Amino acid sequence: MLVVGLPPAPAVAAVRNAEDLLIVDCLLPGQIRKLGRQATYLSARRPVRTTQADCEIRGGEYVSYDRANYQTALKVWLEGAMSGSAEAQNNVGEIYAKGLGTAPDYGMAFQWFRKAADQGYGRAKINLGFLYEQGLGVPQDQAAALNLYREASGIEDELMYASVVQVQIRAKDEQITGLQEQVQAGEAESAALREQVRKLQQELAQRRGALQQTQRELAETQRRLADARASADDDLTRLLENQLVAQEEEINAQRTQLAALERQAGAGGAMLAGGAPMLEILDPVFVATRGRNTAVYRGGPGKRKIVGRVSAPQLVREITINGQAAPLTANGGFSAEVEVPAGGAQVQVAAVDQQGGRAQLDFTLLPQAPAASSAAASTAAAQAGALPRDVKLGRFHAVVIGNNSYRDAGYPTLQSAANDANAVADLLRKRYGYQATVLLNASRLEILTALNEMRETLKPEDNLLIYYAGHGEIGADGQGYWVPSDGVQGNPKSWISNAAVSDILDTLASRHVLVVADSCYSGTMTRASVPTFAAGTMAPEKWAGWVKAMAAGRSRTALTSGGVQPVPDTGSGRHSYFARAFMNVLQDNDRLLEGQRLFQEVATSLALGSMDAPLAQMPEYAPIRYAGHESGEFFFLPKGGGAATGP
Structure with a gap:
């Protein structure tokens, strides 16, 4: 069969603006094919996920996510899903679960995830397990969720999930006596809580209004200060500088009060929803x-x-x-x-x-028992976390972003983000051999361009770490955003959404990707879907088998500094509490370090080192939803720490 009429694909698609680098569902035109000497026909159109610019230059049809609804996205993938493609079936399930342009339809998502999972598609098993764990579209079933996570990981023995060490606080006698009295008391308490939350929300709105007014006054003071400096009026300049410092202090105090109110309102909402610590x-x-x-x-x-x-x-x-x-x-x-x-x-x-x-x-x-024999010595090598001899981790790359300064006066200048970025990149290069790209005070286009370069150049055997330190936002729809240096307050289109980052991660060829965000990142699933293995407690062959399976799996995970709540800018010298804890763990590490253990050690360090922090900080680690996570883990291996060991 001869294929004709296909223009060569350009090495790099033309980019006019940041939107050109966003990922879209693209329906490429069919190929012109010739069968024998007589018959010429056009093949079916082919769905791909690629950048908007690449789709355009290849003559494809797309609707960008900012303007899309689920019907337009379904149009790209539904035909393949109906034909039995597991990848297309999973993508259709994710479209329904995302609820593009409408509320999520978890029932339909479940049906399509199930079809793909029945074909052995690991990513669909992870998605399906999440629905079972959270009770979305199906009755909640923790056992079914863990079984699906285990199947996706490819390991069944000596496997533990993080949820094993989490327990929920509940009254143990709630179903024994006095159920009717408890119901009545609960209703009264719920009414009181609703009133408390209502008052908190009112106070929160008032505080936000006061913050916006103070920010406007700050902008006016900055303008007057610039005019005074231009006219060389020293007395007026000093007066305005003092006003500026006072207003900045007031804004910081108001932000702290806002964060405290948001936590109180969030806690009240959690109690109303039946949540528990x-x-x-x-x-x-x-x-x-x-x-x-x-x-x-x-x-x-x-x-x-x-x-x-x-x-x-x-x-x-x-x-x-x-x-x-x-x-x-x-x-x-x-x-x-x-x-x-x-x-x-x-x-x-x-x-x-x-x-x-x-x-x-x-x-x-x-x-831990001391080694006392040659077999124990071999176990001790595995306990040290050495890389098994038949495992190759590939090259390591990093995109490190630190934004201190913002063009919009509504975003206060940060003190530590750029310091954190430079220090993290330096540590990754010197101790772990990373090729690191550093972006300081980067615009939306600069950040998306750097991520797109990784998309175009990295190979499956490569590893990518993305580190972001800077302002974060939560939109009215609950979506998390990173704020670039040219971001505008109140304008989500000028920010970078977690969904956009997840879409880019989904299209990367790299097998392992880790996002480390010293800001909010709300696109994660649950840590229960991350398999763990404690090096040093199992036989060497078990450790080697686990590392081999995790290195072969496709992982997309995120380590964040504090969920969706605000996090402190400084507090540990020139660095944030989170950045200092993150760097201390990597600096002290002398063996193969997996993402789950990195999280545990960072969380422990933060729990002990940030007791006096002005804001509560509880780091999170989990796979990223809709970013292509199937199984596997992200590994760190210091230079000289790769001495091969085996059974």
């Missing part, structure tokens, strides 16, 4: 066993610190460890020391909320 142990790390929960640490018998955190700490009355009260910080962190004998110690961590609900986590804390 979550208790989690950060350090030491739990390992999978067939009996009691077990946590193992490197070291001998003696005192060992236990570090944990709770969500919504304002709703928690008390934390105890083995019956002794553990101080709870405003950020939700707590810690206490436990005496651990050679045979291990039994530990009970309990949390009680303001209504008397209780969560309890029991586990065995074990010191």
Whole structure:
């Protein structure tokens, strides 16, 4: 068969503006094909996901996501889905789950994810597991969710998920007696909470109005200051500079008050929705066993610190460890020391909320046994986290963004973002051998251009880390955004949405991508879908098999500094609390480090190091929704740390 009439694809598509670099569902024209000497025909059109500019130059048909609804997106993929393509079926499911231009239809999403999952498509299994875990479109079924996550990971033995060490605080006797009284009391409490949330929301609106007024006054003062400097009026200049400092301090105070009110309103909403605080142990790390929960640490018998955190700490009355009260910080962190004998110690961590609900986590804390034989020495090598000899991680690249200065006066100048970006890039280059691109005070076009260059140049064996430090926004629709240096307050079209970043990540050839955001990133799923393996507690062949499977899988994960709440700009010298914790972990690491353990160590460091932070900070780590995550993990390997080991 001869294919004719196909113009050569250009190396780089023409780019006129930032929108040209956004990812679209593109329907390419069919190929002109000739069969024998007589028959010439046009093949069916082919769907792809590519940039708007690339789709245009290849003569494709598209509707960009900013203007699309689910019908136009479905038009691209539905024919392939009906024909049985697992990729197309999963894409149709994601279109329904996203709810482009309309409310999400999780029932339809479930049907299409199921079709693709039945064909063994790993990405669809992850998506389907998320629906089961959250009860979206189907009855909630945690067991079914974990089974799907396990299938997608490709590993069944010695596999543990992060949700194992999270327990929800609930009243243990709520179904035993007095159900009717509890219902009536709950209704009264709900009414009181609704009124409290209403008042908080009113106060929040008033505070926002005051903040906007102060920002307008600040802009006017800046203008007058510029005029005074131009006219060389020293007295007026000093007066205006003092006013400027006072207004900036007032804005910072108002932002802190706003954040506190948002947390209070969010906590009230969570209670109305039936939510509850979550208790989690950060350090030491739990390992999978067939009996009691077990946590193992490197070291001998003696005192060992236990570090944990709770969500919504304002709703928690008390934390105890083995019956002794553990101080709870405003950020939700707590810690206490436990005496651990050679045979291990039994530990009970309990949390009680303001209504008397209780969560309890029991586990065995074990010191790591010393090596005593050649077999133990081999195990010790695996415990050190060395890279198995038959695993190749490929090259490592990074795009590091630090935005301090913003053109819009409504965004205050940050103090640490550029410092964080430079320091992170320097550490990645020198200690881990990364090829790092640094963008300081970057515009929307500059950020999207840098990400598109990665899309066009990276190979499947490459790894990409994207680090962003700067202002973040949450839109009226709940969508998270990064604010570029030319971003305009109140104009989401001038920002970069998490959805746009996720779409770019989806089209990258790189097998492993990690987004580290010292700002909000709300496009993640749940950490329960990330498989973990504690190096040092299993046989070397198990560790090697796990690393090999995770290196072969396609991963798209995000490590964020604080969910969707505001995070402090400074606090640890020239760096933010999060950046300092992130860099300390990478600097101290001397072995193969997976993303899940990076998160645990950063979260532990933050829980201990940011107790005096003005805002609560609870980092998150999870796969990114709709970015192409299937399984696998992101790894860090310091230079000289790749000594091969094997069974």
